[in-house]
Each structure stands twice: as C-alpha cells, then as structure tokens.
Amino acid sequence: xxxxxxxxxxxxxxxxxxxxxxxxxxxxxxxxxxxxxxxxxxxxxxxxxxxxxxxxxxxxxxxxxxxxxxxxxxxxxxxxxxxxxxxxxxxxxxxxxxxxxxxxxxxxxxxxxxxxxxxxxxxxxxxxxxxxxxxxxxxxxxxxxxxxxxxxxxxxxxxxxxxxxxxxxxxxxxxxxxxxxxxxxxxxxxxxxxxxxxxxxxxxxxxxxxxxxxxxxxxxxxxxxxxxxxxxxxxxxxxxxxxxxxxxxxxxxxxxxxxxx
DNA sequence: ATGGCAGAACACTTCTGA
Numbered sequence: 045x046x047x048x049x050x051x052x053x054x055x056x057x058x059x060x061x062x063x064x065x066x067x068x069x070x071x072x073x074x075x076x077x078x079x080x081x082x083x084x085x086x087x088x089x090x091x092x093x094x095x096x097x098x099x100x101x102x103x104x105x106x107x108x109x110x111x112x113x114x115x116x117x118x119x120x121x122x123x124x125x126x127x128x129x130x131x132x133x134x135x136x137x138x139x140x141x142x143x144x145x146x147x148x149x150x151x152x153x154x155x156x157x158x159x160x161x162x163x164x165x166x167x168x169x170x171x172x173x174x175x176x177x178x179x180x181x182x183x184x185x186x187x188x189x190x191x192x193x194x195x196x197x198x199x200x201x202x203x204x205x206x207x208x209x210x211x212x213x214x215x216x217x218x219x220x221x222x223x224x225x226x227x228x229x230x231x232x233x234x235x236x237x238x239x240x241x242x243x244x245x246x247x248x249x250x251x252x253x254x255x256x257x258x259x260x261x262x263x264x265x266x267x268x269x270x271x272x273x274x275x276x277x278x279x280x281x282x283x284x285x286x287x288x289x290x291x292x293x294x295x296x297x298x299x300x301x302x303x304x305x
Numbered sequence: 306a307t308g309g310c311a312g313a314a315c316a317c318t319t320c321t322g323a
Contacts, residue, residue: 053322054312078322080313105313106321159322167321199323218323251323255309265323297311297322 046071047152049195049268050300051251055079055110056087058296061289063090069286071302072114073147075154077197079108086110101140109143109154109196117145117152124177127184136177144185150276151189153182155196160217168217171199175226182233186273193305194235195270197251197298200227202237205246206266218267235271238283238303250285251298259290270303279305 048071052058055076066074079086079102086100091112101122102108111117121127121144123137144153155178160171186192200223204210213219231237239248249264258264272280283303290299 057312078312161321161323201323213323216323253309253323254311257309267323294311 045073045150045305046302047193047195047270047305048074048300048302049077049154049197049270050074051077051156051197051268051296051298053078053080053296053298055108056081056085057294059087059090061292061295063094065286065289065300066091066094066096066112069300069302073152074112074300075152075195076110076112077108077154077156079110080105081108099143099145101143103140107139107141107156109140109156111143111145111152111154113145113147113152115147117147120145124181127181128177132180133177136174141174142178142181146189149189149191151185151192153185153192153194153196155194155198157197157199159199160223163215163217163220171217172222172226175223175230179226179230179233182230182235186233190273191275192235192273193270193276193303195268195301195303197268198227199267200224201265201267202227202269206249208247208249208261208263208265218265231271234273236274236277238270238272238277238280239266239285239301241277241280242283248285249299250301252290254297268298268301270301272303272305276305281305
C-alpha cells in the first residue's frame with residue numbers, strides 16, 4: 045500500500061498538478077494539506093473520476109485537509125473532539141487541520157500542524173498547544189489502532205540534517221527546542237519516521253521557499269513526514285520525496301512524500 | 306536586518322505562509 049502526503053497550497057490552483065501526479069504514481073491513499081477551500085467548493089469530480097473516495101475538512105482561505113483513497117475509509121472523523129471531547133478540543137478544532145479514517149485495520153491521520161509564525165509569538169504558543177493536544181489524541185488513537193500512520197505537514201525540522209542551513213535558521217520557527225521536544229514526545233508514543241529507515245544523509249527536503257531561487261539552490265526544509273507505529277514501520281518497504289512536481293510551472297512550495305508498506 | 310514569492314479575499318491592499 046502506497047500512502048502519500050502533499051501540502052498542495054490550494055487544491056483549486058493545483059488541481060492539474062495533483063490529478064496528473066495521481067495518474068503517474070497511483071498511490072492507494074493521499075493526504076492533502078492547505079486545500080484552502082470550503083467543503084462545498086472542493087473540486088471532488090476530478091478525483092472521483094480517477095477512482096478516489098474523497099474525505100474533506102476545509103475552510104475558507106486557510107488550512108484545510110483531505111484524504112483521498114482508492115478503497116473506502118470507515119470511521120471518518122475530523123478534528124480533536126472525537127477522541128479528546130469538545131471541552132478539551134475547545135477552540136483548536138476551529139481551524140481545519142486534522143482528518144482521520146480507517147482502511148483495512150490501519151488508522152490514517154492527515155495533519156496540517158500550525159506554522160507558528162515567529163518564536164515567542166501568539167501563533168507560536170498556539171502551535172505548541174496544538175502539538176500537545178495532538179500528543180494526547182495520538183495516545184488514544186494508538187490504543188484503539190495498533191496499526192497507525194499519521195502524515196502531513198508538521199512544520200517542524202526534526203534535526204539539523206533536515207534543513208540546508210541549520211545555523212542561519214537556528215532561531216527560526218520550526219527548529220526551536222520546544223517544537224522539536226513536542227515532536228520527540230509524539231514519536232516516543234511509539235512512532236517512527238520511515239524516511240529515516242532508508243536514508244540517513246541530509247540534503248533531502250520537502251519544502252522550498254518560493255523566494256530567492258530556493259529550489260534550484262536546494263535551500264530546503266524537510267517538514268512533511270510520515271510517522272508509523274511499529275507494526276507498520278517494520279513493514280515499510282521505501283519512503284521517498286518526489287521533487288518532480290516542484291519543478292513544474294506554478295508549483296506548490298511543497299513536494300509529495302510517499303511511503304510504501 | 307530585510308526582502309524575496311504565492312494564494313485568497315469584504316481584493317488593488319492585507320494577511321498568511323516557514
């Protein structure tokens with residue numbers, strides 16, 4: 045089974061790139077982030093025509109996540125509330141950043157972790173709180189589903205191999221100690237990054253700034269990840285970043301990442 | 306230290322992204 049994740053930076057703007065990529069790569073499941081569209085305006089038809097079942101949770105202008113799957117998913121849920129309760133989820137479900145479902149006996153969770161703006165800002169504080177809720181959510185999800193795959197745009201650089209210039213960006217959002225600690229605590233629930241099962245060297249990225257010719261210079265960040273519970277991690281056959289769509293005209297600033305189990 | 310680019314919307318300017 046191939047499970048892809050891709051921050052598309054507007055599904056309506058990227059529709060040709062995404063449908064073409066699906067035809068070439070035919071993943072069983074693709075998790076999308078930053079769809080930037082309300083559910084009533086999501087372009088379902090091109091994906092249905094390609095044989096995908098579509099599960100979407102969007103909002104106007106910002107955020108928005110979706111899971112497309114060749115086989116139907118069951119137990120679709122959105123946000124934290126279904127596992128954590130309305131009271132704990134609170135305002136954190138207002139932004140559409142999480143959608144989950146079950147395929148076979150595998151729990152698939154698609155996330156768009158908040159960006160955080162700047163270290164120390166209000167949005168940064170929101171990001172850290174959101175990650176703590178995600179940790180609580182995953183603890184429950186792993187108890188229910190020993191086979192679990194969470195993937196998406198984590199907006200965190202796991203370690204210094206995962207960014208072109210760690211020293212110059214040491215104070216940037218995405219690299220701070222509290223963010224990395226939050227990610228470590230999530231991983232310690234019993235998850236592993238399959239990309240690092242197969243590739244140990246640096247220089248592999250999933251996001252490049254649109255500005256300053258970052259992509260041709262490979263000035264990138266690896267911030268789009270999969271995390272697999274142990275039974276799936278053991279089975280993972282490969283995990284790759286496909287930079288081909290990043291070379292197209294008017295690309296997303298992120299490239300898709302694919303794990304094969 | 307700043308700007309550079311791209312997308313969306315109560316749109317020609319502002320917010321957000323990382």
